[in-house]
Amino acid sequence: MKCKKQLLAGIVALVAAVSAPVQAYADTGNSITVNPEKTVCEISPYIYGINSGADTTKVTAKSYRIGGNRLTAYNWENNVSNAGSDWHHTSDMYLVNNVDEKLKTAPGGVALDAAETISESKIPYGLLTLQMLGYVSSEKQGEVSEKNAAPSSWWCKVENRKGSEFSMTPDLTDGVVYTDEYLKYLFKKLGKSDGKKGFKGYALDNEPVLWMHTHSRIQAEPLNCTELIEKSVDLASVVKDMDEGADVFGPALYGYSAFNNFTDTPDWKKIKSDNGYRWFFDYYLDSMKKAEDEQGRRLLDVLDLHFYTEAKGVCGERSCNHYDNDGCIQARLDSVRSLFEEGYRENSWIVDTGAEFFPLLPNVEQSISQYYPGTKLAFTEYNFDGGDHISGAVAQADTLGIFAEHGVYFASIWAFDNCDYQFSAINMFTNYDGKGSGFGDTLVESQSFDRNAVSVYSAIDSKDSGKLRIIAINKSIHDSTPVSISIAGEKEYTSAKVYSLYGDTPEIRRLEDIPQITGNSFEYQLEPLSVTEFEIEIKGGGRQLSTAAVCAGAAVLALLIAAIAVAAVKHRKK
Numbered sequence: 001m002k003c004k005k006q007l008l009a010g011i012v013a014l015v016a017a018v019s020a021p022v023q024a025y026a027d028t029g030n031s032i033t034v035n036p037e038k039t040v041c042e043i044s045p046y047i048y049g050i051n052s053g054a055d056t057t058k059v060t061a062k063s064y065r066i067g068g069n070r071l072t073a074y075n076w077e078n079n080v081s082n083a084g085s086d087w088h089h090t091s092d093m094y095l096v097n098n099v100d101e102k103l104k105t106a107p108g109g110v111a112l113d114a115a116e117t118i119s120e121s122k123i124p125y126g127l128l129t130l131q132m133l134g135y136v137s138s139e140k141q142g143e144v145s146e147k148n149a150a151p152s153s154w155w156c157k158v159e160n161r162k163g164s165e166f167s168m169t170p171d172l173t174d175g176v177v178y179t180d181e182y183l184k185y186l187f188k189k190l191g192k193s194d195g196k197k198g199f200k201g202y203a204l205d206n207e208p209v210l211w212m213h214t215h216s217r218i219q220a221e222p223l224n225c226t227e228l229i230e231k232s233v234d235l236a237s238v239v240k241d242m243d244e245g246a247d248v249f250g251p252a253l254y255g256y257s258a259f260n261n262f263t264d265t266p267d268w269k270k271i272k273s274d275n276g277y278r279w280f281f282d283y284y285l286d287s288m289k290k291a292e293d294e295q296g297r298r299l300l301d302v303l304d305l306h307f308y309t310e311a312k313g314v315c316g317e318r319s320c321n322h323y324d325n326d327g328c329i330q331a332r333l334d335s336v337r338s339l340f341e342e343g344y345r346e347n348s349w350i351v352d353t354g355a356e357f358f359p360l361l362p363n364v365e366q367s368i369s370q371y372y373p374g375t376k377l378a379f380t381e382y383n384f385d386g387g388d389h390i391s392g393a394v395a396q397a398d399t400l401g402i403f404a405e406h407g408v409y410f411a412s413i414w415a416f417d418n419c420d421y422q423f424s425a426i427n428m429f430t431n432y433d434g435k436g437s438g439f440g441d442t443l444v445e446s447q448s449f450d451r452n453a454v455s456v457y458s459a460i461d462s463k464d465s466g467k468l469r470i471i472a473i474n475k476s477i478h479d480s481t482p483v484s485i486s487i488a489g490e491k492e493y494t495s496a497k498v499y500s501l502y503g504d505t506p507e508i509r510r511l512e513d514i515p516q517i518t519g520n521s522f523e524y525q526l527e528p529l530s531v532t533e534f535e536i537e538i539k540g541g542g543r544q545l546s547t548a549a550v551c552a553g554a555a556v557l558a559l560l561i562a563a564i565a566v567a568a569v570k571h572r573k574k
Helices: 001-019 107-120 179-190 208-214 225-242 256-264 268-275 280-295 326-338 359-369 390-405 420-430 547-573
Strands: 033-044 047-053 064-068 088-093 123-130 135-137 153-160 176-178 201-204 245-253 302-308 376-383 408-413 442-448 452-461 465-474 481-487 493-502 507-515 521-526 530-538
Touching: 033 135, 033 390, 033 452, 064 107, 064 408, 107 123, 107 179, 123 179, 123 245, 123 408, 176 179, 176 268, 179 225, 201 225, 201 302, 201 481, 208 225, 208 245, 208 256, 208 465, 208 507, 225 245, 225 280, 245 256, 245 376, 256 268, 256 280, 268 280, 280 302, 280 359, 302 359, 326 359, 326 390, 359 376, 390 408, 390 420, 390 465, 390 493, 390 530, 420 493, 420 530, 442 465, 465 481, 465 521
Parallel strands: 033 481, 047 064, 047 408, 064 123, 123 201, 153 176, 201 245, 245 302, 302 376, 376 408
Antiparallel strands: 033 442, 135 153, 442 452, 452 465, 465 530, 481 521, 493 507, 493 530
16 A cells, blocks of 8 residues: 555656646736636727738738828829829829839739739738829829819829720720729729629728818819718719629728818818717718618728827927837827727827817717717728837737727728837737737737736637637836736636737747646736737647647656556565
């Protein structure tokens, strides 16, 4: 019996040695709770998007927008575009300067080049901007003066419907560019929205309320609200006629003033008072819903807005890069709170003028619910800055988590000169291990001890039942933060891989694993200004054990069998 007890004790000791955790932590009191059994919402993969021009080798994007001021006056027949006020109202070949030679002279070269980029980068969603202002560049004539404003030979008229006799070689001499012919051409080359290469969505131009400033050679006077609706309904109708399944995005408003009152365009005040609208989004959504009712089909699928932070640092500058100033860094970290947090007031001109519609997301959601239920939401341009600093990565990751919480359908960051940290923050959700592993497609309930200190987002994946992923974002500028993470539910969680973005490099680092999770809880020390992702294994989660794990288990079993055999022999000899 003594031998048997000794043998049992040895086996217990061996098992304990194999399964013992590498490191023990003291309880921090900074609790994070996650409940994978309580689903919050599905996560649209298209919130992890970029705009054209971004370096797709640095970011694993899930959506791609072709947009911006240049697209408003883009002539698809000859690939000439006009820069507007961005560069002396110049008409040139800027948009195709860097495309393949064969596409520079091909109709729709900009769209075809973007489609190649989307396909090669395996991006599932492409969004193409269509022209709605009324005129596009006729040819590359250089700087356009006021005396050559539209209508003139320097411009081609845009008509939405040719109706028939579509040509793969459009007529460059008729002075007209047809939208339906453009779409038909793209369908021949790429397919429709339900195909592998076709664009999934079409945007109703870009920032229309600014046309009198950005494209004054075409639109010299303010665009009225009623004009915008007329143009939007007509173009949306053409898209739906040509490709019923495609998403229509509109109105691509540039910022808060446009959201509020369409920058006080002449007919807004009367429209608002006659209908009791709170802000311009109410009117736009209501008008598009009425157009749907008249036609018997949805014309607007996605409400499209642009949002760039206006928050100032303690220096008084908007979006400053004073990375040696804690107050300026904190202003960037806090600026995302204007998206969702009731009562928060950033230091910006928006707050100075009342910030009636902050936080932004709940107010937009209210308008959608009241005036056009079922409309999805997109931020086709946004940026909270700091692309060349870890604070930008922290703000970007937090923004993506907020978008997921609020069910945003599509989001594409507008990249400035250096966005490496922001791109890495996107990669934390789409490719944190360099092997294509992503955050998950279903957001689950999670709560932090203090969201403004550490925010947390958690997700499971319908295609990977064996893992839970938790992203913890530490906003402490200088200090590491210890946290206690507890996972609720009946499932048992065994171990975790750890990836983190922090410090003076935009590289995502693989940190030391957590080899054993006991009682579905563990403690961890988060680096200051960091985005940390835990890839947590679920016991019996459905994935096969690795070869190494199988071999290790077999080795342990062999040792146990050998020990039992030796003990039995010794016992018989006695």
